[in-house]
Amino acid sequence: MSEATHHGYATYWKIWGWLLCMTLLALGVGYVDAMPGALKALLLVGITLAKVGVIAAFYMHLRSEKLDLILITFSPIVLALILFFFIVPDAGDSVGREIMLRIGP
Amino acid sequence: MEATVGEQERILASPWGGGTNPFGTSWGKFMMWVFIVSDALTFAGFIVAYGFMRSVAPAWPEPDEVFSMGLITFMTFALISSSCVMAIAVGAAQQGRQSEAVKYLWLTILGGTIFLGCQAYEWSHFIADGYRPWLNPVMPEVPQFPAAFYVMTGFHGFHVFTGLVLLLYTVIRAHMGKYTGDRVEIAGLYWHFIDVVWVFIFAFFYLL
Structure with missing residues (x-):
């Protein structure tokens, strides 16, 4: 060993x-x-x-940490999913393309 | 008066009263976790923004046509390996084997330096190929591709650099016998977080 x-x-x-x-x-x-x-x-x-x-x-x-700490560390993933599903539907329509054109060069 | 003292004791004894430690960790470790959670939100914002930009883009370059996937895989290997030796350094420090902790901390720094060196090489090639934020010489219709690349890998690379500075400070203090178990573990938490962020970037930017 x-x-x-x-x-x-x-x-x-x-x-x-x-x-x-x-x-x-x-x-x-x-x-x-x-x-x-x-x-x-x-x-x-x-x-x-x-x-x-x-x-x-x-x-x-x-x-080996307490459950409270474990739950807190998972919050960014939950918040990222909420953010994702709030903004990505806009990508499919003209609003999304408009945004991209405006922030482009 | 006695009732007030009793009341105070009851509050201090409850997990959320501030009297006991609700998370069962030292304050330093808990602060690092709070930082990691807030920093994770920054990267979550980047990744979601990248997902949005990509779904709006008319096309997207094939990652393996733009980047050397061999190099990216090697960088991933270096970072995962450095995470492993960092975990061993923390274990050694927690068990009081200080010289062993110092040795593994140096190995972690080596892994991080290799990663950063490869990234500098990758960036220099990308820049030499004419890619600028919002300027894509190969596929002009997707200027958001280099922008996403520079922002995501740039922020991550800056984190690796900061992590290396923190590790250098930690290894010097550990060598002096000033940084023991908990302090090494706090530096380790940050280093593993950098690895976690890279796992996301590797999958979503380079493989998807």
């Missing part, structure tokens, strides 16, 4: 391995041209959230 394993670092290396696997998986998904855009986006969002969850839980030790 290596020294690192003795000190309980094995979990961190295991998580590192998982993160690399998920990165390669995301790369693979990104390269499949035949995949419908919506499915690709869904898979990439899923892999990304899994990676973020693993980093937060194990590297940032959120899994």
